[in-house]
Every structure is written in structure tokens, then in C-alpha cells.
Amino acid sequence: MITRELLRAIRNDLPMKLTLTRLGHHGPRSKEFEGYFRFQCPHCDELRATVNPKNNLAHCFSCGQNTNNIDLLMLLGHDFVPAVTILRNWLEQYRRDLGQEKASVDSDSPATVAS
Numbered sequence: 806m807i808t809r810e811l812l813r814a815i816r817n818d819l820p821m822k823l824t825l826t827r828l829g830h831h832g833p834r835s836k837e838f839e840g841y842f843r844f845q846c847p848h849c850d851e852l853r854a855t856v857n858p859k860n861n862l863a864h865c866f867s868c869g870q871n872t873n874n875i876d877l878l879m880l881l882g883h884d885f886v887p888a889v890t891i892l893r894n895w896l897e898q899y900r901r902d903l904g905q906e907k908a909s910v911d912s913d914s915p916a917t918v919a920s
């Protein structure tokens with residue numbers, strides 16, 4: 806089931822850098838530049854889509870379009886539901902990894918929705 810909370814978590818909590826790393830050669834070209842993570846904008850093809858670490862949204866400084874994780878996968882040709890399914894898996898993996906690193910810290914964040 807796709808909930809609003811799941812969509813929010815995919816957009817905000819799954820780092821776009823991780824999404825791009827996971828996409829590998831299936832995704833756009835990317836690079837770190839002066840502490841910012843940039844990738845090839847799916848709208849204009851310039852390597853100027855820059856991830857804002859505050860809201861995990863990529864803003865393209867060439868065409869001005871914003872791209873989030875879900876937009877990105879859909880622009881790469883996935884339909885909405887498969888895109889969300891892929892990203893949910895990556896988010897769950899990411900949260901598991903995070904949990905193992907930080908042990909029992911963030912108790913205020915919702916528990917991983919295991920099924």
C-alpha cells in the first residue's frame with residue numbers, strides 16, 4: 806500500500822545521492838562538487854541538478870526544474886507504482902543500515918514498516 810507517509814519518506818528521507826548511486830549506469834551522470842551532489846538534469850541534460858541537503862530536492866541551476874526521487878525514476882521511464890516500490894526497498898535498506906550504525910538512537914522517528 807502506498808501511503809502519504811511513505812511518499813513523504815521517499816522524497817525526504819532517502820538521500821538522492823543514494824538513489825543515484827543505486828541507479829548506477831541506469832541513472833544520470835553525477836558528481837560531487839564543492840560538497841554538493843550534482844547530477845545530469847533529466848529535464849535539460851545539463852550536469853547542474855544540485856541536491857539541496859536540507860530538503861533532499863534537486864534544483865537545476867540551468868533550467869530551474871526541481872526533481873525528487875520519485876520524479877527522477879519516472880523521468881527515467883518507470884511508472885509511478887514500480888518507481889515507489891523500488892524506492893521503498895532502497896529506503897528500507899537505508900533505514901536498516903542507519904539503524905545498525907546508530908544503534909538505538911532515533912526513537913522519535915517512526916519504525917521501519919516491515920511487512
Ligand SMILES: [Zn+2]
Pocket residue numbers: 846847848849850851854865866867868869870
Ligand atoms: Zn535542468
